[in-house]
Amino acid sequence: MADAAAGQITxxxxxxxxxxxxxxxxxxxxxxKDMLLIRRFEEKAGQLYGMGLIGGFCHLYIGQEAVVVGMxxxxxxxxxxxxxxxxxxxxxxxxxxxxxxxxxxxxxxGGYSRGKGGSMHMFSxxxxxxxxxxxxxxxxxxxxxxxxxxxxxxxxxxxxxYFGDGAANQGQVYESFNMAELWKLPVVYIIENNQYAMGTxxxxxxxxxxxxxxxxxxxxxxxxxxxxxxxxxYAAGHKAIEWCRAGKGPIILEMxxxxxxxHSMSDPAKYRSREEVQEVRxxxxxxxxxxxxxxxxxxxxxxxxxxxxxxxxxxVNNAAEFASESPEPAPExxxxxxxx
Amino acid sequence: xxxxxxxxALSPTMEEGxxxxxxxxxxxxxxxxxxxxxxxxxxxxxxxxxxxxxxIGKILVPEGTEGVKVNQPIATLLADGxxxxxxxxxxxxPSPTRAESQGPARTEEGASATPPSRPAASDARSRGxxxxxxxxxxxxxxxxVPEGTExxxxxxxEALRDAMAEEMxxxxxxFLMGEEVAQYQGAYKVSQGLLEEFGExxxxxxxxxxxxxxxxxxxxxxxGLKPVVEFMTFNFAMQAIxxxxxxxxxxxxxxxxxxHCPIVFRGPxxxxxxxxxxxxxxxxxWYAHVPGVKVIAPYFAADAKGLLKAAIRDPNPVIFxxxxxxxxxxxxxPKLDDFVLPIGKARVVKQxxxxxxVAHSICVGQILEAAEALAKEGIDAELIDLRTLRPLDxxxxxxxxxxxxxxxxxxxxxPICSIGSEVAAQVxxxxxxxxxxxxxxxxxxxxxxxxxxxxxxxxxPTVEDIVAAVKAVCYRS
Numbered sequence: 001m002a003d004a005a006a007g008q009i010t011x012x013x014x015x016x017x018x019x020x021x022x023x024x025x026x027x028x029x030x031x032x033k034d035m036l037l038i039r040r041f042e043e044k045a046g047q048l049y050g051m052g053l054i055g056g057f058c059h060l061y062i063g064q065e066a067v068v069v070g071m072x073x074x075x076x077x078x079x080x081x082x083x084x085x086x087x088x089x090x091x092x093x094x095x096x097x098x099x100x101x102x103x104x105x106x107x108x109x110g111g112y113s114r115g116k117g118g119s120m121h122m123f124s125x126x127x128x129x130x131x132x133x134x135x136x137x138x139x140x141x142x143x144x145x146x147x148x149x150x151x152x153x154x155x156x157x158x159x160x161x162y163f164g165d166g167a168a169n170q171g172q173v174y175e176s177f178n179m180a181e182l183w184k185l186p187v188v189y190i191i192e193n194n195q196y197a198m199g200t201x202x203x204x205x206x207x208x209x210x211x212x213x214x215x216x217x218x219x220x221x222x223x224x225x226x227x228x229x230x231x232x233x234y235a236a237g238h239k240a241i242e243w244c245r246a247g248k249g250p251i252i253l254e255m256x257x258x259x260x261x262x263h264s265m266s267d268p269a270k271y272r273s274r275e276e277v278q279e280v281r282x283x284x285x286x287x288x289x290x291x292x293x294x295x296x297x298x299x300x301x302x303x304x305x306x307x308x309x310x311x312x313x314x315x316v317n318n319a320a321e322f323a324s325e326s327p328e329p330a331p332e333x334x335x336x337x338x339x340x
Numbered sequence: 341x342x343x344x345x346x347x348x349a350l351s352p353t354m355e356e357g358x359x360x361x362x363x364x365x366x367x368x369x370x371x372x373x374x375x376x377x378x379x380x381x382x383x384x385x386x387x388x389x390x391x392x393x394x395x396i397g398k399i400l401v402p403e404g405t406e407g408v409k410v411n412q413p414i415a416t417l418l419a420d421g422x423x424x425x426x427x428x429x430x431x432x433x434p435s436p437t438r439a440e441s442q443g444p445a446r447t448e449e450g451a452s453a454t455p456p457s458r459p460a461a462s463d464a465r466s467r468g469x470x471x472x473x474x475x476x477x478x479x480x481x482x483x484x485v486p487e488g489t490e491x492x493x494x495x496x497x498e499a500l501r502d503a504m505a506e507e508m509x510x511x512x513x514x515f516l517m518g519e520e521v522a523q524y525q526g527a528y529k530v531s532q533g534l535l536e537e538f539g540e541x542x543x544x545x546x547x548x549x550x551x552x553x554x555x556x557x558x559x560x561x562x563x564g565l566k567p568v569v570e571f572m573t574f575n576f577a578m579q580a581i582x583x584x585x586x587x588x589x590x591x592x593x594x595x596x597x598x599x600h601c602p603i604v605f606r607g608p609x610x611x612x613x614x615x616x617x618x619x620x621x622x623x624x625x626w627y628a629h630v631p632g633v634k635v636i637a638p639y640f641a642a643d644a645k646g647l648l649k650a651a652i653r654d655p656n657p658v659i660f661x662x663x664x665x666x667x668x669x670x671x672x673x674p675k676l677d678d679f680v681l682p683i684g685k686a687r688v689v690k691q692x693x694x695x696x697x698v699a700h701s702i703c704v705g706q707i708l709e710a711a712e713a714l715a716k717e718g719i720d721a722e723l724i725d726l727r728t729l730r731p732l733d734x735x736x737x738x739x740x741x742x743x744x745x746x747x748x749x750x751x752x753x754x755p756i757c758s759i760g761s762e763v764a765a766q767v768x769x770x771x772x773x774x775x776x777x778x779x780x781x782x783x784x785x786x787x788x789x790x791x792x793x794x795x796x797x798x799x800x801p802t803v804e805d806i807v808a809a810v811k812a813v814c815y816r817s
Contacts, residue, residue: 080563113596121594130562130599135586141552142587145559152515152541152565159559172583175552182547337597338631340655 020235025299027073031230032294033308034073035065035287038089040309040316041098042261045088045105049265053324054105057134058119061089063228063260066286067192068093070233071160074241075128078150078157082130082143084167085120086192086259094127098315102323110326114333137163137170140189144176147187147250158244159187166197168211177218177250184249188240189215191254192227198263199271212254220250227255228284258284342397342422344413350379350386353613353665357381358406359414368396370417377403377414382497382668383529394418484646484681491672499641499673500530500606500662503648504568506678508538511566514652517544517553518570518607527572528608528667554580554605558587561601561657568652571607574623574661588657589632604651606660609637610701610752611789611800613665620789620796622753624700627659628729628762634683635729637661639704641671643727646681654683661729663702686733688740692722695746695810698737698763700726703750703801710806719814729759734766741767745776746813750806755783777813782806 023031042060049058061068064086072081072093083090091101096112104111104122112122120134130146133139143161150157167173168191180187191211195202202209212222221243225236233255240251258280262269269277294300300308350357358380364370370390377388397416401408408414494502508514515538520527522535522545535543546553550571557567571577577584588601611620627635634656638644644662651658673679689704690711697707704725711721722740726733741747747767749760760781767779782801790796811817 082559111596113594113598116596117594121591123591123595123599125598130559131591131595133587135582138555138582138587141555141583142559142562144552145556145561146563147559148556149560149563149565152560172551172555175547175549176556178547178549179552179556337593337595339634340592340600 020231020238023231023234025297028231028290028294028297028299029308031066031069031073031234032287032290032300032305033312034069034093035230035290036309036312037098037315038062038065038069038092039287040312041092041102041319042088044316044320045102046261046265048102048106048320048323054119055107056118057085058105058265059086059263060261060265061086061259063280063286064192064194064257065089066230066233066290067190067227067255067257068162070230071188071190071237073234074237075160076157078128078155079241080128080130080143080146080150080157080159081162082139082146082159083132083162084136084139084164085132085134086164087120087122087132090162091122091124091127091129091132094124094129096122096124096127096129098319099322102319103326106323106326107328108323108326109329109333110322114337115329116333116337137167137172139163140167140170140173141176143189144180144185144187144250147180147185147244148183150186151183156245157186158241159185160190160241161187162190162192164197165191165193165195165202165206165211166200168193168214169197169206173214174218177215177220180250181215181218181220184247186244186247187250188237188244189220189250189252191252192257193254194257194259196259196263196271199267199269201271210254212252215250215252220252222252222254224254224256227257228280228286228289230286230290342416342418343392343394345376345390345415345417347401347408347410347412347414348379348388349410350381350388351383353668354381354410355668356407356409359401359403359408360385362399362403363387364396366396366399370394370396382495390417392417394420395422397422484679485674485676490675492675493670494641494673495668495670496638496641496644496662497528497530497532497667499645499671500648500667501532501534503645504531504652505534505537507649507652508534508542511652513564514566514568515542515544515560516568516570517546517557519546519548519572521545521570526570528664530662530667531570550576550579551583554583555587557603558583558601561588561603562591562599566602566604566652568604568606571605573612573619573664574607574609575619575621577605577607577623584627584633584657584659585630589630592656593632600655601657602655604648604654604658604660606648606651607662608664608667609661610663611784611796614791614793614796615789616791617788622751622784624661624729624751624753625758625762627661628732628759629757630730632657633730634658635661636683636727637663637701637729638727639663639666639699639701639725641669642673642679643681643687643725645673646679647683647727649678649680650683653680658683661701666702666705669705681727684728684731684733686724686726686728686736688736689723689725690721692720692744694720694722694744695748695814696722696724696737696740696744697748697750697806697810698724698726698760699750700729700759701752703752706801706803706806707750709803710810713803713807714810717811717816719810719816721810726759726763732759732762732766734763734770737763738767738770741771742774745774746810747775747779748782748806748809748813749779750782750801752784752800755781755786758783777815780809780813782809 122132147159226232361378394417397418401414557569610622764779
């Protein structure tokens with residue numbers, strides 16, 4: 001059921017058929033590298049979790065890489081990004097240092113929040129990454145507020161506000177939609193529909209499962225894209241960001257995607273079959289899919305891709321090493337950063 | 341028999357108003373539903389309807405009169421065949437209005453004998469206004485106020501408005517958002533005139549959507565703006581408490597100091613009058629519990645102004661708890677270009693020897709009254725207005741208790757885990773050997789707020805409760 005739905009795009013091109021910017025060889029290679037970095041990083045995080053180096057909640061992004069990589073390739077220097085707790089991919093895609101992200105996962109002083117935030121609570125002012133939020137849906141009004149600030153200042157920046165199919169049923173999301181359209185705020189609401197809100201399939205929790213239509217009551221247009229295809233994400237994202245920059249207000253992008261791992265590390269994932277996951281992995285994996293294209297187009301050889309993988313594994317191993325060796329925060333850190 | 345038409349209460353907290361305009365004249369026949377007059381309060385102008393049939397006999401209060409007390413007779417209504425000299429039947433029930441259908445006016449205020457011409461501006465507040473002023477006169481001036489500074493008399497409402505206006509003039513990143521703050525001029529008229537001066541870009545009416553606009557304000561704060569978010573009352577902020585606590589208060593810590601949220605959440609807190617359980621709650625201790633926010637709850641107009649300006653400039657999220665009943669009270673405010681007070685400093689409102697009375701917000705008015713009553717019995721109370729609840733200035737309280745050896749705390753909030761609980765715990769920990777009696781809390785009762793007038797009165801701390809508590813700790817009965 002879910003895998004079939006995941007592949008079916010019901011309204012391609014709802015925002016019109018504006019020609020997407022060309023994806024040249026350099027950009028498609030960048031897509032590949034960025035997605036692979038997230039994949040390898042998350043695999044390593046899972047490994048460190050298993051070793052007891054990462055504690056608490058840890059939500060892996062494996063399977064969904066194309067969404068954030070395709071979108072973040074479009075942002076300008078002032079555009080902001082905010083998401084929930086499945087956030088490691090968003091941080092890496094916004095250019096944050098894998099070492100600092102991994103060290104935050106291990107709760108060390110070298111982490112982005114000096115070990116005080118953890119997997120779900122990380123930020124980077126430098127990269128305009130506004131978190132990293134642990135409460136389902138809470139990032140949506142905040143992301144709308146970032147857009148409010150953009151409009152207040154008239155600086156042309158756009159807020160990319162990510163949330164999942166589960167959060168899409170939170171009341172505060174619709175409070176935000178209403179204000180965003182009322183005040184024509186430049187915000188792209190990116191609904192990462194990975195088919196399951198924790199253990200609950202979309203159809204068991206949502207009366208309207210076509211999330212791109214969730215803005216209808218607020219006159220917010222929406223479009224669906226194949227979130228397993230980074231070039232499709234890129235094309236849809238381009239139109240959406242242009243929509244916002246033109247002052248037309250908010251817009252919704254539903255990204256049909258899939259997470260391979262459990263909701264968090266402790267999720268036995270009994271709510272779906274092994275075959276379902278396997279099928280998506282084999283037929284629709286965003287990284288394999290792009291890899292085949294790169295080879296078919298002559299952009300890269302299989303050996304080139306192997307070399308990229310090797311290079312990325314090295315980056316991730318370095319991050320893991322840093323995160324294991326970075327000291328724990330000093331006891332004095334307990335009382336810092338409560339107030340300015 | 342002729343009856344009296346009484347000055348109506350247009351809101352549960354109204355105590356007096358201006359009879360702006362008569363729409364009937366003596367001799368006019370009126371039917372129920374006819375509009376008799378326009379009444380102006382500091383919040384709004386309302387039309388006032390007849391509830392009985394009859395002929396207007398005598399107009400007792402001419403139009404344009406300010407400071408007309410609720411329930412004061414303003415005209416007589418004649419039955420068939422009577423003339424204006426007919427005797428007036430007393431004990432007429434107060435005339436309900438269609439205004440907010442809040443029921444009869446507060447009877448304890450009674451039909452007052454105050455001449456209707458009494459100017460509103462000089463009214464510190466009807467109940468015990470004079471006595472309070474004499475006590476306030478003992479208060480030493482703020483260190484922030486240079487000697488010889490001129491003081492102007494204004495309401496707390498005006499002081500808050502001025503604070504916002506001054507900060508908005510000073511910093512283009514400061515903006516105000518909330519329900520009815522712009523075109524309506526504020527549900528309690530605190531934002532009066534701000535839309536005209538600053539325009540709709542900076543004074544923003546929101547939909548009724550606390551959770552959403554609070555989060556939106558937090559996001560704007562993260563992005564570097566300085567939002568002032570008005571809650572129509574703090575009761576409605578419960579809808580938004582996740583964004584206040586989880587997003588605004590904790591993010592600096594969770595980000596290792598990278599992100600911050602310079603935001604002010606303000607609005608009336610605590611019981612108003614006769615609005616029942618869901619609209620009558622004191623959130624002081626709720627917010628004071630939370631690391632990452634500052635909490636301010638002033639009483640005097642000068643503190644309201646100086647501390648709101650400080651709150652808007654503060655880089656941390658600040659919860660600014662106002663009080664609907666206090667909005668209309670009038671106090672002197674120093675006439676200074678930029679009067680900013682430090683957050684986190686209590687004030688000794690009156691020096692005393694025998695007992696330390698600690699309060700914040702509206703209860704400061706009550707301890708002032710209690711001190712007056714106690715003075716007549718030879719008990720000299722020291723009065724402390726906490727002003728800020730987080731950080732809590734326990735040093736000032738402890739210093740005082742070391743001198744008086746007795747502590748009574750007063751608040752409208754519930755007794756369990758209250759502000760008084762915390763003050764008492766700190767005093768016991770730091771000044772145990774100085775205490776001659778157990779610290780005592782006077783609080784709201786441990787029940788949801790009842791609607792019935794008599795029960796509501798019982799649910800809230802009274803001046804009599806405070807006097808009794810002080811006598812108990814002084815071992816005088």
